[in-house]
Amino acid sequence: xxxxxxxxxxxxxxxxxPVSVRRELxxxxxxxxxxxxxxxxxxxxxxxxxxxxxxxxxxxxxxQRIPVITKDDLRRSESDNPPLGDYRVRPLSDAVRIGMSSGxxxxxxxxxxxxxxxxxxxxxxxxxxxxMGIRPGMxxxxxHPGYLNGGQSMQQASYDYMGCLLVSIGPPESLEAAExxxxxxxxxxVDRWQLFPAALxxxxxxxxxxxxxxxxxxxxxxxxxxxxxxSAGQECVAYLGSTCGMSPGAHLAEDHAIVEVLNPHTGAxxxxxxxxxxxxxxxxxxxxxLRYNVEDIVRVESTPCPCGETxxxxxxxxxxxxxxxxxxxxxxxxDVAKALPAGTEYVILRHDSPTDELHVRIExxxxxxxxxxxxxxxxxxxVIEWVHVGDLPRAAYKAQRVISAT
Numbered sequence: 456x457x458x459x460x461x462x463x464x465x466x467x468x469x470x471x472x473p474v475s476v477r478r479e480l481x482x483x484x485x486x487x488x489x490x491x492x493x494x495x496x497x498x499x500x501x502x503x504x505x506x507x508x509x510x511x512x513x514x515x516x517x518x519q520r521i522p523v524i525t526k527d528d529l530r531r532s533e534s535d536n537p538p539l540g541d542y543r544v545r546p547l548s549d550a551v552r553i554g555m556s557s558g559x560x561x562x563x564x565x566x567x568x569x570x571x572x573x574x575x576x577x578x579x580x581x582x583x584x585x586x587m588g589i590r591p592g593m594x595x596x597x598x599h600p601g602y603l604n605g606g607q608s609m610q611q612a613s614y615d616y617m618g619c620l621l622v623s624i625g626p627p628e629s630l631e632a633a634e635x636x637x638x639x640x641x642x643x644x645v646d647r648w649q650l651f652p653a654a655l656x657x658x659x660x661x662x663x664x665x666x667x668x669x670x671x672x673x674x675x676x677x678x679x680x681x682x683x684x685x686s687a688g689q690e691c692v693a694y695l696g697s698t699c700g701m702s703p704g705a706h707l708a709e710d711h712a713i714v715e716v717l718n719p720h721t722g723a724x725x726x727x728x729x730x731x732x733x734x735x736x737x738x739x740x741x742x743x744x745l746r747y748n749v750e751d752i753v754r755v756e757s758t759p760c761p762c763g764e765t766x767x768x769x770x771x772x773x774x775x776x777x778x779x780x781x782x783x784x785x786x787x788x789x790d791v792a793k794a795l796p797a798g799t800e801y802v803i804l805r806h807d808s809p810t811d812e813l814h815v816r817i818e819x820x821x822x823x824x825x826x827x828x829x830x831x832x833x834x835x836x837x838v839i840e841w842v843h844v845g846d847l848p849r850a851a852y853k854a855q856r857v858i859s860a861t
Contacts, residue, residue, distance in 0.1 A: 463763060465585035466578070469710050470764045477765070478515065480710055484738035486512050489521070492743045497532050497542035518713060523722065523734055523746045526556075529564045529690070538565065543742040545569050552612075554605025554689060566605050566690045569741040573612060576693050579708045580613035583684065583697035586706065586762075591618030593646040598626050598636075598654040600852060605689045610649070613694070626851035627654055633661035645669060652680070653854035656798055678792035679703070685753065685769040687712065687735035691744045695735065696769055702760040704768030711738050714769060715746070716755050730754050730772055730785075750775045752787060777857045779805050781813045781835040788856035791815055794832040796823045800847045804860040814860060816840045818847055 464470040472480075490509040492498040502508065507520050532540035539547065550567040568576070589595065595614060599606035607623055614621040622640055627633035637658065648655065648671050655671065662670050683698040685705040692712045696705035707714055716731035717724060725731035733749040752772040760768065773787035780786075788803060791813075795801060799821060804814040813835045817824065820841050830837040848855070 465582045470582060470706070470766065472710065472765060474765055477709055481713055481738065482512075482515055484710075485515065485518060485713060485736065488736065488738055488740065488743040489745065491544055491741075492745050494544045495542050495742075496536075497528075497540065498745060515713070518715075518736060518746065521746050523717075523748050524744075525748045526564065526750060530562050533564060539567070540565070543567060545741045549741070552605075552608060553603075554608060555603040556605075556688065556690060564690060567742065571741050574616075575711060575739060576609065577613050577616035579692070579694035579711060580609075581617045582708065583694050583705075584613070584617060584619075586697050586699045587683070588700075589617070589619065589647060594620045594622065594644055595647045595649050596622045596624060596640065596645050597649045598624050598651070598658075598852075600626050609689060609693055627657045627661065628851045630657065630661050630664070632851075633658050634665050637661055637665060637667045641667065651853055653850035653852060656800070656854075657849050657851060659798070677797040678789050678795070681773075681789060682770045685733075685771045687714075687733065687737070687744075687747065687749050691735050691747045691749065692737050696766075698768075699760060699762040699764060701762045702758075702768060704756055704770045706760070706762075706764050706766045707755075707769050709766045712736065713738065714755065714767070716753055717748075719775065725754075728754055728756055732775060733769075733771075752778070779803050779813065779857060780809070781833075782809075782811050784833075784835050786813055786833050786835060790833040791829055792856075794825070794829040796821065799824070800844075800849075801856070802847060803857045805857055806860045812836045812838050814838050814840065816842055816847065818842055818844045 489512050493502055493509050501522050505520065505522055511517060529540060529542060532542045547567065549569050551570050552568040552573055554566040555563040556566060597610050599610050601607035611621055611623065622643060624636040624640065627636060659670055682703055683705060685696045686693055687695045692708065695712060696707040698705050713736040715724060715734040717734050719732045730752050733751040733753040735744065735747050735749060737744045752775055754770045754772065755767050757767045773789055777788055778785045791801060791803060800818040802816045804816060813833055815829065815837060817839055826837055826839050
């Protein structure tokens, strides 16, 4: 009996679009985004200060004439024009969803979605999840924070759009909370666990205590798994990309975003494959973001992928705030994690004064941890401090891997 082959992509027209056609679409949508954004006082002032008018955008290169903005700029806008700032075009009455940023880099900012902007995010999330093997009808477990944090509500909307059932257990704030969550869902036919590594690690510890089976194995928490997804934040493009599994890195949603990787000191584009700051312009939005510095460190590659998708791939290397300077080298947690067994608990110590050694605190000692390998991966001399298992703090959502040495 003939069968219908499963589609290779969620949206073949967008994901396999010829590069030249996508660039034409990017330019058209960039011109529209600048024209729309100029209606917001925040962007109107910034464009006027640099002498850029919407009709000056004649090529993608003209994007670099627009000033880069940061989360602090958004905070100031909200402080000066409470409570929502003046950087959005659409009024509150057009919004269908509200959320707050996590505040991991400072005071949280407010996020608003119109129906159109939420639909765009749901479409991009479906592409992301389909690449990673998720299909309509699956049962998934998530542990994002809810309430004013936008993570859980966005995850819920995304899986609703795709036709999946999301079982949201909330962040495992303690081992006891993790145990209660696992007991409550015992017996459900779970197809996938969609968890941050920190939440997965705590749930795994709880599962061992109560004999719960079915959690992903430790390899799911390998360091390189952070390359599987990339985001520009919920205020810009939450579901910026994901991996297809055939090539490392996350395919970028370049029909809905222009991605730049810039030198954090000069603001100039870095060569392909080199680390730099992620700067994203959202396209086809009611409330666009122009050249938003996500304050993440990434790299981008454009080599063809065997899957047939024609977009570039992005690699999330870490947060700018987590850079630890050792000599003349900028070290990120992933530079250490790559040399550790999956699931190892560790932190990097940041010193107030310059240092020529990287100080790492690790729970153990654990078989398979080689200090020389850590030094080779990080590219700097390493000093390891061993602590007992359980001594390092556990995170329920996103792990904090860099702490002060004092």
